Amino acid sequence: MPRKGMRSIFFKASSPPSSHHSSPTRSTYSSSPLHHTFSESLMEENIENAQSMIANWDFESSTSAKVTSLFHEDRREAKEYLKCVKNLQNAMHFFVADNSSSDKLVRAQNLMQIAMKRLEKEFYQILSSNRDYLDAESVSSRSSRASTRSSVSDTEDEVESEDELRNAGESISEVERVSSLAMSDLKAIADCMISSGYGKECVKIYKIIRKSIIDEGLYNIGVERLSFSQVQKMDWEVVEPKIKNWLNALKIAVNTLFHGERILCDHVFQSSVSIRESCFAEISREGAIALFGFPEMVAKCKKSPEKMFRTLDLYETISDLWPEIQSIFSFESTSAVRTQAITSLIKLGEAVRIMLTDFEAAISKDSSKSTVPGGGVHPLTRYVMNYVAFLADYSGILADIVADWPLNVQSPLPESYFESSEFDENPASAISVRLAWLILVLLCKLDGKTELYKDASLSYLFLANNLQYVVVKVRSSNLRYLLGDEWVTKHDEKVKQYAANYERMGWSKVLSSLPENPTAEISPETVNECFKKFNSAFEEAHRKQTSWIVTDPKLRDEIKVSVAKKIVPVYRAFYEKFRVTSRRGMGFESVVRFAPDDLDNYLSDLFYGTGVLGSTLSSSSSSPSSFHSRGRRSS
Structure with a gap:
């Protein structure tokens, strides 16, 4: 035998x-x-x-x-x-x-x-x-x-005694x-x-038992063995929870399951590099490849903007764990695991690029023709800025993804948007430039939507509202650190320009109804005519603008104060100078309908988008006493 x-x-x-x-x-x-x-x-x-x-x-x-x-x-x-x-x-x-x-x-x-x-x-x-x-x-x-103690040096020490462990105390x-x-x-x-x-007999037992433990461990943390066809047929509402579970599972699998198995395998078979390599490869390779293969399947599915952030989560998690993955699966026999992880990263990066391109195209192709009531913030502005602000939270990994992906400007944009050299000279990162570009595409789209408003002053208020929303969003998110204070300052100034244009066009008739020099001597007839023109112009402006809105409280107050400073002092000087003259004539109350304090009160009611106060003002035209009672109540 x-x-x-x-x-x-x-x-x-x-x-x-x-x-x-x-x-x-x-x-x-x-x-x-x-x-x-x-x-x-x-x-x-x-x-x-x-x-x-x-x-x-x-x-x-x-x-x-x-x-x-x-x-x-x-x-x-x-x-x-x-x-x-x-x-x-x-x-x-x-x-x-x-x-x-x-x-x-x-x-x-x-x-x-x-x-x-x-x-x-x-x-x-x-x-x-x-x-x-x-x-x-x-x-x-x-x-x-054990790493703090010397390595085993003789047979007597190969089996650690309970006495040694007892000496370790608590x-x-x-x-x-x-x-x-x-x-x-x-x-x-x-x-x-x-x-x-007899290493072969020892290794066989080890592989059978420890592989079953890895497979069981992956199952317990929710790792499913899915095929691409299965993932492809799932609705996003089904896939997204699986992604959430995978994100948690990967961290546990890498930092706990595979990390522990590698330590155990290296320790048990310390005497043979080739044995511990073959052991660890056989017990871990299948499960690890299945684990790292899931993100690639997700990346290959149909792309849409709502999938962007989960795709970035997948990319970020693998990227963050890459040093541990390299260390744990460092053997040549586990190179397939490293390759699968890299492949998933590449596919996820490609998916992100496609979704960024599609997102930009979706902004440019937005064809909504309905106006926002009162010139408020457009839904497209809210959607895009919330989306871009979330992208800024992933700036680190996005910078890796777009680093070697040049920005090709193909959209026909107004010449005025290129007056600044920020895209050429600003030493911003690739992702900063790309996010700034997405915002620029949005602003150009909003500029085109002003044509939907028949009132020019309302169109400027619309631009001021939307750009203010953009600036506030940038200032209150990570976008500020990516775009810089210079970008914020520049666009703050543009908000003020839009607001000034609104004031100029929205209140020009009111201002022109009063003489340039409100205290100059003029005839009583001219005085009465000025009061009548002012009443008509102010009522019309107020009636229209009570349905308009300024969503940002700070901007709302700034516009109100600015309008009041332009109108009230001039009117007050005229009022104080000629109210006595007007009283001598007939129908004083029908000619002088507003005391100066009344104007402040009526202006304070603007930009809430209610439209109610405008109708009140209009109906009160036939009842002069109501203006005086309002002025007394509010003064």
């Missing part, structure tokens, strides 16, 4: 043992007969000692050995067992060099096979019974603590204690089996 254990005689551990642990070869011993006899006696003694220990734990010949665990029952005896196996291996090296057909060699080989079966069972029992303790947190804690938990003991035992057994030529 062939003896498979013969392979162990020539097996070498991948990392050479320390000098005082070197297996004895023929050159180790003196060629003199005396020394040869002495060495042979030592090796025979090793076999005899191993015979006693190994037979005691042979589960085929001992009933108690079948149901008990060597490492669980007596850890000190477990140390002795491993020491006996090592000495047995030394004896085999000696006898194979001395006489490859020696009966002693055959006996030693048979004992080695029995010992390996015992250790194989122990390895399986430790892995199986400690599934809950060999989790990532416990493994990481044990690894961190610095470790019970879970960490059990985990640490299990890891130490697994490493000791793996080292012994690998050095004895």
